[in-house]
Amino acid sequence: MRDFSYVRADSIEAARKAAALPGAMLLAGGTTLVDLAKCGVAQPETVVDITHLKGLDTISVDATHATLGALAKMSHVADHAGIKSHFPAVSEALWQAASAQLRNMATVGGNLMQRTRCPYFRDPSNFSACNKREPGSGCSAIGGVTRGHAVLGTSRACIAMYPGDLATALVAFDATVHLGQRVLKVDDFFLQPGDTPEREHDIRAGEMITAIEIPGSAAARRSTYLKVRDRQSYEFAAASAAVGLELETDGRTIRDLRVALGGVATKPWRARAVEEALKGKVLDEDAVRKASGLAMEGAVDHGANHYKIELAPRVVARAILKLGETA
Amino acid sequence: MTAHNIRHANTRHADSRHGDASDGAVGGRLSRVDGPAKITGAAKYAFEQQLDGLAHAVMVEATIAAGTVRAIDTRAAETAPGVLLVLTPDTIMEIKGASDWLGNPPTQKTYSPLARTVTYSGQHIAAVVAETFEQAVAAAALVEVSYDETPAIVDLSDPKAGDGIPIDAMTKEWGDAEAAFAAAPLRICAAYNTQREYQAAMEPHGLIARWQGEELTIWEPSQWLDGMARTYAEWFGVPFENVRLVSPYIGGGFGSKALALAHSAVAAASAKMLGRPVKLVLTRPQNFTSYGGRAATRQTVTIGAGRDGKIQSIVHRGVNETAIDGMWVEPLASVTSIMYATPNFSSKQNVVRVNTVVPGAKRAPGENPSAFGIESAIDELAHELGIDPLEMRLINYAEEDPEVNKPWSTRQLREAFAAGAERFGWARRTPKPRSMRDGKQLIGWGVAAGTYPVRRAYGEAVVRILADGSVEVESSSIDMGQGTYTILAQTAAETVGVPADDVVVKLGDSRYPRAGVAGGSRLAGVMTGAVYKAATSALDQLVGLAISDPRSPFHALQANTLVVANGRITAPRGDGPDVSVAELLASVGRDRIEATGDTMPANSTAEDRYKNYTTIATSVPHTEGDYSRHSWCAHFIEVRVDEDFGTVRVSRVVSALDSGRLYNPKLAESQWKGGIIMGIGQALLEEGIVDRRHGRIVNNNLADYLVPTNADIPDIEVISVGIPDLHSSVLGGKGVGELAIVGVAPAIANAVFHATGKRVRDLPITLEKLI
């Protein structure tokens, strides 16, 4: 880790300004930033600490929407009674993420901005080629150890998987991210790698996440986050699904369905094809399993991650079926 | 120096059936006496010492797996802020070759801990020492290395790896195994693989080295103070007595912390070159490449049997990986050759050199992978024959050691099968695979046995009875959580006859009486024997004084009628004097009684003793004399496999274990559970994953190298079925620490087969192998 200067911003404005300078980075819970600085991936010249900014850690929820301040802790959001009743998938995505200690440190703003776990990205001293770190240097992952890499949204330049759980739940429910002047859909905020894998978010110099807003809906109220992984806890998803379901008054016909996938794509992945295939249909296991396969349209594997193409549709199907059972 | 006594530490538990007095005796369930210090943070680990003038060293590692270092450009690093020293193979002081842990003399006159020829990725090639850790890290990144790279042999499956080197010493044969196999009515043959695994201790490796003239003090977590002190002494050409190793606590070793390593030499050398104490702690990634984990192994197990299930022949072939420039043999037939009675047997083993750090000991080296092979194979055979897998094991029960044809000292394995099966409810198992389920969860029940030899050596200890009636025990052995502080207090308390909370145990400093390695599950047996002997002789002196000293109130009584118990000395019928140990010492004008006890053969020379404590050359074979000595266990495990996801979760474990007499059942149970948990990790999660193009392990951190979390571990029930085994140790115990991991992985693999009908012969059993 090399020397850097440390600045405590005393207002959002000051933080934005300080962070707009070259080499400056915001510091929230630090669980991603400090980790990446130790790996030699993040080399900030200035760290702008925003953790004590007032008013950015509030959580407010009613039937119409939830607003999460960027500095709200993962653990607080996960445990919030309003989030649990109106947006169970959000709470579940959070409590299944990382570990208790990390969730007590980490903020939801920082969580959206976490970087990929690609081992090649994280080890610059051994793997100099990484288009995400050094545009144009190549991709060490392609042809290497790919068990954790993406099968959806990849490009020739990058196959790194977006590992976050929260954002997966957010894209399912059309959440937005507030950046000061601009408000973006979370789905648009995250970018696919294409030829510019170094650009992961639509965020500009001088912008900072101030809040996340999630519109309320019947589907959000009846939602779940199913995370499958080798280890029961403290591991990123092998495949996960955030699903919300609204049934017609007959109790069996699907009125609204939201499906997003985690652990399999280069960004939080909305699976609209699955939603469209099932809307208006009667919820039954065969139909659900068949439609869930559509989640993998366009999937490309790189060897060891092939299992994700098998696994992810089953995770989607099980999540939908689980919601169907809980009438 | 770290001392522990039990006062204030012995919290009584509601479930304890005994009061404090019996908890403190040998066999009592005394809680760990070092527990409170660890839980409150008061325990200071080896490299937490604060020394004046401490400088910080950081290693620079090779980023290629094979080749030579062409040049190291240190100019930028040397002028970086705070830098005191940049070491390369050219600039490090001369270090002498040292003998190995078996006591073999050095093969080279000098030793270079920094490599010019690179044989694995992560090998140390340079080091930077600076005023602060951060400065050292920053400067290390400025060291520029250029290489001439050559193709690497990545692992056992690399086409360049070849068949390897036959290890004749591993060959075991009796009868005519090939012919008997050919003639057997039922035959199975299968290949079983285990991957590279790492010890992954919470506490990383590292040390602080300080020279004062020709005297070297090393604070380093260590499983073997005297063995490592010898290495340092030989490296730097100073007498053994000049090296002091201090290791008060060890944050996990699992076999990895018994040897002084290349980075240890670098820290000690830079301290000498600078004339300042130097601290060096390996980063987590470096903990995956600076010393070896368990070698990857491949085995083929071929069994021929009759329709009655009786084994007629076992043919076993094994391979383990080793380093290009270092030899590690993982004895793969160690369980295969003794678990079942077979009239015909053949086993051969090769090692294959690959570009890795030399593999090392991880909990039950040899027995662990060996059991995965034979205990999976016997399950396959049982399935072929339609015989219950537990019944199959009883049909082939070895009544004596089939390899050396000697009786077992004790073998409570049949009792273990019975007790485990009963508690687990094995009789309710439906034999057909996929026949038990709970919704989407396929349920499987598996069984497997395990064993570990009783490794023995000689030990030494000092026991003092002090003026206040308390007892002090000293030994340079160590406690890495297994309970040495506690059981030695119990041993001294019971032997002298004082309450356990009047005993202070001092360990972890090589200035104390010498001790051999805390490895091979042997330390408890060795040290309780030595303390028992020293304490007995201290007691004899005490009683002798009571009888013979004219000032003693017991003067004129017969020695054999005095009783020392609970810190008081009495004549048996209660009609004589009743005084405390402290009062007796005061009355005879003594401030202490001191006794050194050792279990070395009577005619041992100073050289024999030195060898006993600083090498493993003198350990006593477990089949020496009339008996074959082993610990035994049987694991019954339930798994739940999600039929959509292929995820395996262990939902129930019942294990019955024979470790002979338990010096402290509570601590033994904890160690058994720890072994079982590590076995669950091995079965389901652990695997060093190598990038085949770079020959480098990529999951070299604890987020990506998965070990079980609490959520992965169900309630584990352990049952002791051991009986005292006086052929194995002075007080009747056998090994505890390594035993319980042996057999866990095959029990899980067998359960997974029962759940799914899929036989996974390649650990770990990750979800993609089942979907």
Ligand SMILES: Cc1cc2nc3c(=O)[nH]c(=O)nc-3n(C[C@H](O)[C@H](O)[C@H](O)COP(=O)(O)OP(=O)(O)OC[C@H]3O[C@@H](n4cnc5c(N)ncnc54)[C@H](O)[C@@H]3O)c2cc1C
């Ligand atoms: C071992 C481990 C396991 C983990 N497992 C999981 C898991 O299973 N699932 C999961 O979802 N996550 C997991 N995580 C990731 C963890 O959730 C994130 O590290 C955490 O949420 C980041 O939040 P933070 O507040 O600590 O961010 P920081 O580290 O402070 O910041 C992260 C990044 O975001 C930027 N940033 C911070 N705040 C803002 C803001 N308001 N506006 C703009 N940019 C900002 C920073 O500059 C930095 O680049 C794991 C992390 C670790 C270390």
